[in-house]
Amino acid sequence: MVTSQVVNTYPLSSYTFGTKEPKMEKDTSVADRLARMKVNYMKEGMRTSVEGILLVQEHNHPHILLLQIGNTFCKLPGGRLKPGENGMIFTWVLFFIFLPLIQFTEIDGLKRKLSSKLAANSPSLQPDWQVGECVAIWWRPNFETIMYPYCPPHITKPKECKKLFVVHLSEREYFAVPKNLKLLAVPLFELYDNVQRYGPVISTIPQQLSRFQFNMIHP
Protein backbone atom coordinates (compact mmCIF):
# COMPACT_ATOMS: atom_id res chain seq x y z
CA MET A 1 0.00 0.00 0.00
CA VAL A 2 1.35 3.37 -1.09
CA THR A 3 0.75 6.25 1.34
CA SER A 4 1.90 9.51 -0.11
CA GLN A 5 0.50 13.03 -0.27
CA VAL A 6 2.05 13.36 -3.72
CA VAL A 7 0.35 11.69 -6.68
CA ASN A 8 2.30 11.46 -9.92
CA THR A 9 -0.02 11.83 -12.90
CA TYR A 10 0.82 11.11 -16.54
CA PRO A 11 -0.97 12.30 -19.68
CA LEU A 12 -3.91 10.25 -20.90
CA SER A 13 -1.87 9.69 -24.09
CA SER A 14 0.63 7.63 -22.05
CA TYR A 15 -1.92 4.84 -21.82
CA THR A 16 -3.11 2.36 -24.41
CA PHE A 17 -6.70 1.20 -24.56
CA GLY A 18 -8.09 -1.98 -26.09
CA THR A 19 -11.32 -3.87 -25.66
CA LYS A 20 -12.34 -7.21 -24.22
CA GLU A 21 -15.51 -9.29 -23.77
CA PRO A 22 -18.51 -7.44 -22.27
CA LYS A 23 -18.93 -7.40 -18.49
CA MET A 24 -22.68 -7.23 -18.11
CA GLU A 25 -24.31 -5.73 -15.04
CA LYS A 26 -25.76 -8.47 -12.84
CA ASP A 27 -29.06 -6.58 -12.52
CA THR A 28 -31.25 -4.90 -15.08
CA SER A 29 -32.92 -2.47 -12.66
CA VAL A 30 -32.26 -0.69 -9.38
CA ALA A 31 -35.07 -2.73 -7.77
CA ASP A 32 -33.39 -6.00 -8.88
CA ARG A 33 -30.08 -4.76 -7.53
CA LEU A 34 -31.51 -3.92 -4.11
CA ALA A 35 -33.36 -7.28 -4.00
CA ARG A 36 -30.14 -9.19 -4.79
CA MET A 37 -28.33 -7.12 -2.16
CA LYS A 38 -30.94 -8.24 0.41
CA VAL A 39 -30.52 -11.93 -0.51
CA ASN A 40 -26.73 -11.64 -0.28
CA TYR A 41 -27.00 -9.81 3.06
CA MET A 42 -29.01 -12.71 4.50
CA LYS A 43 -26.27 -15.13 3.39
CA GLU A 44 -23.11 -13.11 3.97
CA GLY A 45 -23.86 -10.06 6.14
CA MET A 46 -22.78 -6.52 5.32
CA ARG A 47 -21.49 -6.02 1.81
CA THR A 48 -18.07 -4.38 1.50
CA SER A 49 -17.22 -2.85 -1.82
CA VAL A 50 -13.98 -1.23 -2.94
CA GLU A 51 -13.48 1.22 -5.78
CA GLY A 52 -10.40 2.77 -7.33
CA ILE A 53 -9.75 6.39 -8.25
CA LEU A 54 -7.35 6.15 -11.23
CA LEU A 55 -5.74 9.47 -12.05
CA VAL A 56 -4.42 10.83 -15.32
CA GLN A 57 -3.87 14.41 -16.52
CA GLU A 58 -4.90 16.50 -19.49
CA HIS A 59 -3.98 20.21 -19.85
CA ASN A 60 -2.25 20.11 -16.44
CA HIS A 61 -5.49 19.27 -14.64
CA PRO A 62 -6.19 15.93 -12.90
CA HIS A 63 -8.78 13.64 -14.51
CA ILE A 64 -10.21 10.41 -13.13
CA LEU A 65 -11.13 7.32 -15.12
CA LEU A 66 -14.82 6.41 -15.03
CA LEU A 67 -16.65 3.52 -16.67
CA GLN A 68 -19.78 4.63 -18.50
CA ILE A 69 -22.69 2.22 -18.95
CA GLY A 70 -25.06 3.25 -21.72
CA ASN A 71 -25.24 6.99 -22.22
CA THR A 72 -25.65 8.29 -18.72
CA PHE A 73 -24.60 6.20 -15.73
CA CYS A 74 -20.93 6.45 -14.69
CA LYS A 75 -19.15 4.35 -12.08
CA LEU A 76 -15.69 3.91 -10.62
CA PRO A 77 -13.91 0.66 -11.42
CA GLY A 78 -14.21 -1.76 -8.50
CA GLY A 79 -16.84 -3.96 -6.94
CA ARG A 80 -17.89 -6.18 -4.10
CA LEU A 81 -15.37 -8.06 -2.00
CA LYS A 82 -15.78 -11.80 -1.59
CA PRO A 83 -16.85 -12.97 1.88
CA GLY A 84 -13.67 -13.15 3.94
CA GLU A 85 -11.86 -10.66 1.72
CA ASN A 86 -13.07 -7.88 4.01
CA GLY A 87 -11.61 -9.64 7.03
CA MET A 88 -14.92 -9.48 8.92
CA ILE A 89 -14.44 -13.03 10.21
CA PHE A 90 -12.52 -11.35 13.04
CA THR A 91 -14.31 -10.04 16.10
CA TRP A 92 -14.12 -6.32 16.78
CA VAL A 93 -11.38 -6.64 19.39
CA LEU A 94 -9.23 -8.57 16.94
CA PHE A 95 -10.22 -6.02 14.28
CA PHE A 96 -7.85 -3.44 15.78
CA ILE A 97 -5.00 -5.94 15.98
CA PHE A 98 -5.53 -7.19 12.44
CA LEU A 99 -6.28 -3.80 10.88
CA PRO A 100 -3.19 -3.93 8.62
CA LEU A 101 -4.17 -7.47 7.55
CA ILE A 102 -7.72 -6.38 6.72
CA GLN A 103 -6.44 -3.49 4.63
CA PHE A 104 -4.17 -5.97 2.88
CA THR A 105 -7.08 -8.22 1.91
CA GLU A 106 -9.23 -5.23 0.89
CA ILE A 107 -6.44 -3.97 -1.31
CA ASP A 108 -5.96 -7.41 -2.86
CA GLY A 109 -9.70 -7.50 -3.49
CA LEU A 110 -9.56 -4.09 -5.17
CA LYS A 111 -6.67 -5.23 -7.40
CA ARG A 112 -8.71 -8.29 -8.39
CA LYS A 113 -11.70 -6.09 -9.23
CA LEU A 114 -9.61 -3.56 -11.17
CA SER A 115 -8.11 -6.37 -13.26
CA SER A 116 -11.55 -7.85 -13.87
CA LYS A 117 -12.80 -4.48 -15.15
CA LEU A 118 -9.75 -3.04 -16.89
CA ALA A 119 -6.98 -5.60 -17.46
CA ALA A 120 -6.42 -7.73 -20.54
CA ASN A 121 -7.02 -11.44 -20.02
CA SER A 122 -3.35 -12.29 -20.49
CA PRO A 123 -1.53 -12.49 -17.12
CA SER A 124 1.50 -10.80 -18.71
CA LEU A 125 -0.54 -7.67 -19.45
CA GLN A 126 -1.80 -6.96 -15.92
CA PRO A 127 -1.38 -3.30 -14.95
CA ASP A 128 0.80 -2.53 -11.94
CA TRP A 129 -2.03 -1.52 -9.57
CA GLN A 130 -0.41 0.56 -6.82
CA VAL A 131 -3.25 1.08 -4.40
CA GLY A 132 -2.81 4.14 -2.21
CA GLU A 133 -4.79 5.68 0.60
CA CYS A 134 -8.43 5.17 1.39
CA VAL A 135 -9.95 8.60 0.77
CA ALA A 136 -13.62 8.04 1.57
CA ILE A 137 -15.95 5.52 3.18
CA TRP A 138 -19.68 5.52 2.41
CA TRP A 139 -22.40 3.63 4.29
CA ARG A 140 -25.72 2.24 3.09
CA PRO A 141 -28.03 2.05 6.13
CA ASN A 142 -30.92 0.26 4.38
CA PHE A 143 -31.65 -1.69 1.19
CA GLU A 144 -32.11 1.63 -0.60
CA THR A 145 -30.00 3.67 -2.99
CA ILE A 146 -29.10 6.41 -0.49
CA MET A 147 -25.66 6.30 1.11
CA TYR A 148 -23.97 8.57 3.69
CA PRO A 149 -20.32 9.44 4.42
CA TYR A 150 -20.88 8.24 8.04
CA CYS A 151 -22.90 5.48 9.61
CA PRO A 152 -26.08 7.35 10.61
CA PRO A 153 -27.01 7.40 14.31
CA HIS A 154 -29.20 4.48 15.45
CA ILE A 155 -28.08 2.31 12.51
CA THR A 156 -26.44 -0.73 14.08
CA LYS A 157 -26.54 -3.00 11.03
CA PRO A 158 -25.53 -1.09 7.92
CA LYS A 159 -26.09 -3.02 4.71
CA GLU A 160 -23.04 -1.87 2.77
CA CYS A 161 -19.70 -0.17 3.35
CA LYS A 162 -18.05 1.24 0.23
CA LYS A 163 -14.39 2.31 0.35
CA LEU A 164 -12.67 4.50 -2.23
CA PHE A 165 -8.91 4.23 -2.73
CA VAL A 166 -6.48 6.33 -4.75
CA VAL A 167 -4.69 4.16 -7.34
CA HIS A 168 -1.28 5.38 -8.47
CA LEU A 169 -0.85 4.51 -12.15
CA SER A 170 2.54 3.81 -13.70
CA GLU A 171 3.77 5.85 -16.62
CA ARG A 172 2.55 3.33 -19.24
CA GLU A 173 -0.22 0.77 -19.03
CA TYR A 174 -2.50 -1.22 -21.30
CA PHE A 175 -6.16 -1.21 -20.34
CA ALA A 176 -8.73 -3.57 -21.87
CA VAL A 177 -12.21 -2.09 -21.58
CA PRO A 178 -15.27 -4.40 -21.67
CA LYS A 179 -17.10 -3.88 -24.98
CA ASN A 180 -20.36 -2.81 -23.32
CA LEU A 181 -18.62 -0.02 -21.37
CA LYS A 182 -16.82 3.19 -22.25
CA LEU A 183 -13.81 4.44 -20.28
CA LEU A 184 -13.86 8.21 -19.80
CA ALA A 185 -11.25 10.57 -18.37
CA VAL A 186 -13.30 13.17 -16.51
CA PRO A 187 -11.67 16.35 -15.17
CA LEU A 188 -12.11 17.26 -11.52
CA PHE A 189 -13.77 20.55 -12.50
CA GLU A 190 -16.48 18.57 -14.33
CA LEU A 191 -17.18 16.37 -11.29
CA TYR A 192 -17.17 19.18 -8.73
CA ASP A 193 -20.62 20.37 -7.65
CA ASN A 194 -22.25 18.07 -10.23
CA VAL A 195 -24.29 15.69 -8.07
CA GLN A 196 -27.06 15.63 -10.71
CA ARG A 197 -24.80 13.95 -13.25
CA TYR A 198 -22.40 11.90 -11.12
CA GLY A 199 -24.23 11.26 -7.83
CA PRO A 200 -23.05 12.11 -4.30
CA VAL A 201 -20.10 9.68 -4.17
CA ILE A 202 -18.32 10.61 -7.41
CA SER A 203 -19.17 14.32 -7.38
CA THR A 204 -17.32 14.86 -4.08
CA ILE A 205 -14.11 13.12 -5.20
CA PRO A 206 -12.50 16.54 -5.92
CA GLN A 207 -12.92 17.44 -2.21
CA GLN A 208 -11.49 14.05 -1.14
CA LEU A 209 -8.45 14.58 -3.37
CA SER A 210 -7.90 18.25 -2.52
CA ARG A 211 -5.30 17.47 0.17
CA PHE A 212 -3.07 15.66 -2.36
CA GLN A 213 -0.42 17.38 -4.38
CA PHE A 214 -0.55 16.36 -8.04
CA ASN A 215 2.81 16.07 -9.68
CA MET A 216 2.04 16.46 -13.39
CA ILE A 217 4.69 14.54 -15.29
CA HIS A 218 5.22 15.25 -18.99
CA PRO A 219 7.37 12.42 -20.32
Next chain:
Amino acid sequence: MVTSQVVNTYPLSSYTFGTKEPKMEKDTSVADRLARMKVNYMKEGMRTSVEGILLVQEHNHPHILLLQIGNTFCKLPGGRLKPGENGMIFTWVLFFIFLPLIQFTEIDGLKRKLSSKLAANSPSLQPDWQVGECVAIWWRPNFETIMYPYCPPHITKPKECKKLFVVHLSEREYFAVPKNLKLLAVPLFELYDNVQRYGPVISTIPQQLSRFQFNMIHP
Protein backbone atom coordinates in the same frame (compact mmCIF):
# COMPACT_ATOMS: atom_id res chain seq x y z
CA MET B 1 1.67 16.54 14.09
CA VAL B 2 -0.58 13.58 14.81
CA THR B 3 -1.29 11.29 11.85
CA SER B 4 -3.78 8.62 12.74
CA GLN B 5 -6.83 7.14 11.07
CA VAL B 6 -8.39 6.81 14.52
CA VAL B 7 -9.85 9.91 16.16
CA ASN B 8 -10.75 9.67 19.84
CA THR B 9 -13.82 11.75 20.60
CA TYR B 10 -15.15 12.69 24.03
CA PRO B 11 -18.64 13.86 25.02
CA LEU B 12 -19.37 17.57 24.74
CA SER B 13 -19.99 17.49 28.51
CA SER B 14 -16.26 16.74 29.02
CA TYR B 15 -15.47 20.31 28.08
CA THR B 16 -15.94 23.54 29.99
CA PHE B 17 -16.91 26.75 28.25
CA GLY B 18 -16.38 30.30 29.42
CA THR B 19 -16.36 33.64 27.67
CA LYS B 20 -13.78 36.28 26.85
CA GLU B 21 -13.60 39.70 25.20
CA PRO B 22 -15.28 39.98 21.77
CA LYS B 23 -13.23 39.19 18.64
CA MET B 24 -14.83 41.44 16.09
CA GLU B 25 -14.72 40.60 12.39
CA LYS B 26 -12.29 42.87 10.60
CA ASP B 27 -14.82 43.61 7.86
CA THR B 28 -18.44 44.57 8.02
CA SER B 29 -19.38 43.30 4.56
CA VAL B 30 -18.28 40.73 1.99
CA ALA B 31 -17.26 43.57 -0.35
CA ASP B 32 -15.03 45.07 2.38
CA ARG B 33 -13.50 41.67 3.02
CA LEU B 34 -12.65 41.11 -0.64
CA ALA B 35 -11.25 44.65 -0.93
CA ARG B 36 -9.01 44.09 2.12
CA MET B 37 -7.93 40.74 0.64
CA LYS B 38 -6.88 42.56 -2.53
CA VAL B 39 -4.82 45.14 -0.60
CA ASN B 40 -3.11 42.36 1.40
CA TYR B 41 -2.44 40.37 -1.77
CA MET B 42 -0.59 43.35 -3.28
CA LYS B 43 1.59 43.55 -0.16
CA GLU B 44 2.07 39.88 0.76
CA GLY B 45 1.01 37.64 -2.14
CA MET B 46 -1.31 34.67 -1.82
CA ARG B 47 -3.14 34.44 1.46
CA THR B 48 -2.84 31.11 3.29
CA SER B 49 -5.44 30.37 5.89
CA VAL B 50 -5.68 27.42 8.23
CA GLU B 51 -8.76 26.13 10.03
CA GLY B 52 -9.31 23.43 12.62
CA ILE B 53 -11.94 20.70 12.73
CA LEU B 54 -12.45 20.11 16.46
CA LEU B 55 -14.40 16.94 17.16
CA VAL B 56 -16.64 15.98 20.07
CA GLN B 57 -19.45 13.44 20.33
CA GLU B 58 -23.07 13.42 21.38
CA HIS B 59 -25.30 10.30 21.20
CA ASN B 60 -22.40 8.31 19.68
CA HIS B 61 -22.27 10.56 16.61
CA PRO B 62 -19.35 12.89 15.80
CA HIS B 63 -20.00 16.65 16.08
CA ILE B 64 -17.72 19.49 15.05
CA LEU B 65 -17.29 22.80 16.82
CA LEU B 66 -18.32 25.84 14.79
CA LEU B 67 -18.26 29.52 15.70
CA GLN B 68 -21.52 31.28 14.92
CA ILE B 69 -21.56 35.01 14.16
CA GLY B 70 -24.98 36.58 14.56
CA ASN B 71 -27.81 34.19 13.83
CA THR B 72 -26.73 32.61 10.58
CA PHE B 73 -23.09 32.58 9.50
CA CYS B 74 -20.94 29.72 10.85
CA LYS B 75 -17.19 29.32 10.52
CA LEU B 76 -14.45 26.98 11.61
CA PRO B 77 -11.97 28.32 14.16
CA GLY B 78 -8.76 29.43 12.43
CA GLY B 79 -7.58 32.27 10.29
CA ARG B 80 -4.92 33.77 8.10
CA LEU B 81 -1.26 32.88 8.53
CA LYS B 82 1.25 35.68 8.99
CA PRO B 83 3.59 36.26 6.05
CA GLY B 84 6.41 33.72 6.48
CA GLU B 85 4.28 31.37 8.55
CA ASN B 86 3.26 29.60 5.35
CA GLY B 87 6.89 29.07 4.43
CA MET B 88 6.42 30.57 0.97
CA ILE B 89 9.71 32.43 1.27
CA PHE B 90 11.22 29.24 -0.20
CA THR B 91 11.38 28.67 -3.92
CA TRP B 92 9.46 25.73 -5.35
CA VAL B 93 12.50 23.46 -5.52
CA LEU B 94 13.23 24.09 -1.87
CA PHE B 95 9.51 23.65 -1.18
CA PHE B 96 9.82 19.88 -1.59
CA ILE B 97 12.87 19.72 0.66
CA PHE B 98 11.32 21.89 3.34
CA LEU B 99 7.81 20.42 3.15
CA PRO B 100 7.94 19.08 6.73
CA LEU B 101 9.17 22.50 7.92
CA ILE B 102 6.34 24.30 6.14
CA GLN B 103 3.76 22.00 7.67
CA PHE B 104 5.38 22.73 11.02
CA THR B 105 4.95 26.48 10.63
CA GLU B 106 1.40 26.09 9.31
CA ILE B 107 0.53 23.95 12.29
CA ASP B 108 2.08 26.48 14.66
CA GLY B 109 0.05 29.16 12.91
CA LEU B 110 -3.13 27.12 13.35
CA LYS B 111 -2.40 26.63 17.06
CA ARG B 112 -1.91 30.40 17.42
CA LYS B 113 -5.23 31.04 15.66
CA LEU B 114 -7.10 28.40 17.70
CA SER B 115 -5.81 29.96 20.92
CA SER B 116 -6.78 33.43 19.73
CA LYS B 117 -10.34 32.23 19.04
CA LEU B 118 -10.93 29.67 21.77
CA ALA B 119 -8.33 29.82 24.57
CA ALA B 120 -8.51 31.77 27.79
CA ASN B 121 -6.05 34.65 28.04
CA SER B 122 -4.08 32.95 30.82
CA PRO B 123 -1.09 31.00 29.44
CA SER B 124 -1.77 28.24 32.00
CA LEU B 125 -5.21 27.58 30.49
CA GLN B 126 -4.13 26.93 26.88
CA PRO B 127 -5.76 23.83 25.41
CA ASP B 128 -3.47 21.05 24.24
CA TRP B 129 -4.00 21.56 20.49
CA GLN B 130 -2.98 18.29 18.83
CA VAL B 131 -3.17 19.13 15.15
CA GLY B 132 -3.65 16.10 12.93
CA GLU B 133 -3.89 15.55 9.21
CA CYS B 134 -4.76 18.09 6.58
CA VAL B 135 -8.09 16.83 5.22
CA ALA B 136 -8.90 19.42 2.56
CA ILE B 137 -7.37 22.28 0.63
CA TRP B 138 -9.55 24.95 -1.01
CA TRP B 139 -8.41 27.55 -3.55
CA ARG B 140 -9.74 31.03 -4.25
CA PRO B 141 -8.84 31.87 -7.89
CA ASN B 142 -10.04 35.49 -7.81
CA PHE B 143 -11.01 38.20 -5.34
CA GLU B 144 -14.46 36.65 -5.14
CA THR B 145 -16.27 34.47 -2.63
CA ILE B 146 -16.17 31.28 -4.72
CA MET B 147 -13.55 28.66 -3.83
CA TYR B 148 -12.71 25.27 -5.38
CA PRO B 149 -11.19 22.06 -3.98
CA TYR B 150 -8.49 22.31 -6.71
CA CYS B 151 -6.65 25.14 -8.36
CA PRO B 152 -8.75 25.66 -11.52
CA PRO B 153 -6.98 25.23 -14.89
CA HIS B 154 -5.40 28.42 -16.26
CA ILE B 155 -5.21 30.00 -12.80
CA THR B 156 -1.54 30.63 -12.17
CA LYS B 157 -1.93 33.12 -9.33
CA PRO B 158 -4.58 31.95 -6.88
CA LYS B 159 -5.49 34.54 -4.28
CA GLU B 160 -5.99 32.25 -1.31
CA CYS B 161 -5.24 28.71 -0.21
CA LYS B 162 -7.27 27.47 2.75
CA LYS B 163 -6.24 24.29 4.58
CA LEU B 164 -8.43 22.33 6.95
CA PHE B 165 -6.83 20.18 9.66
CA VAL B 166 -8.30 17.65 12.06
CA VAL B 167 -7.61 18.70 15.66
CA HIS B 168 -7.52 15.91 18.24
CA LEU B 169 -8.96 17.24 21.51
CA SER B 170 -7.88 15.91 24.88
CA GLU B 171 -10.41 14.48 27.30
CA ARG B 172 -10.90 17.74 29.20
CA GLU B 173 -10.34 21.32 28.08
CA TYR B 174 -11.44 24.82 28.96
CA PHE B 175 -12.55 26.96 26.04
CA ALA B 176 -13.09 30.72 26.29
CA VAL B 177 -15.48 31.88 23.58
CA PRO B 178 -15.42 35.54 22.44
CA LYS B 179 -18.59 37.25 23.70
CA ASN B 180 -19.78 38.19 20.21
CA LEU B 181 -19.65 34.56 19.03
CA LYS B 182 -21.46 31.36 19.90
CA LEU B 183 -19.71 27.99 19.89
CA LEU B 184 -21.94 25.24 18.47
CA ALA B 185 -21.42 21.46 18.33
CA VAL B 186 -22.96 20.48 15.01
CA PRO B 187 -23.50 16.80 14.11
CA LEU B 188 -22.10 15.47 10.84
CA PHE B 189 -25.61 14.52 9.71
CA GLU B 190 -26.65 18.17 9.99
CA LEU B 191 -23.71 19.37 7.88
CA TYR B 192 -24.03 16.68 5.20
CA ASP B 193 -25.72 17.82 2.01
CA ASN B 194 -26.52 21.20 3.59
CA VAL B 195 -24.60 23.63 1.38
CA GLN B 196 -27.40 26.20 1.71
CA ARG B 197 -26.80 26.58 5.45
CA TYR B 198 -23.06 25.88 5.82
CA GLY B 199 -21.51 26.64 2.42
CA PRO B 200 -19.41 24.32 0.24
CA VAL B 201 -16.39 24.06 2.56
CA ILE B 202 -18.11 23.12 5.83
CA SER B 203 -20.93 21.05 4.28
CA THR B 204 -18.46 18.56 2.78
CA ILE B 205 -16.51 17.99 6.02
CA PRO B 206 -18.45 14.72 6.59
CA GLN B 207 -17.03 13.37 3.31
CA GLN B 208 -13.51 14.51 4.27
CA LEU B 209 -13.80 12.75 7.63
CA SER B 210 -15.45 9.58 6.33
CA ARG B 211 -12.14 7.69 6.08
CA PHE B 212 -11.43 8.19 9.81
CA GLN B 213 -12.55 5.79 12.44
CA PHE B 214 -14.13 7.58 15.40
CA ASN B 215 -13.39 6.03 18.71
CA MET B 216 -16.22 7.27 20.96
CA ILE B 217 -14.88 7.39 24.50
CA HIS B 218 -17.33 7.54 27.41
CA PRO B 219 -15.28 8.45 30.47
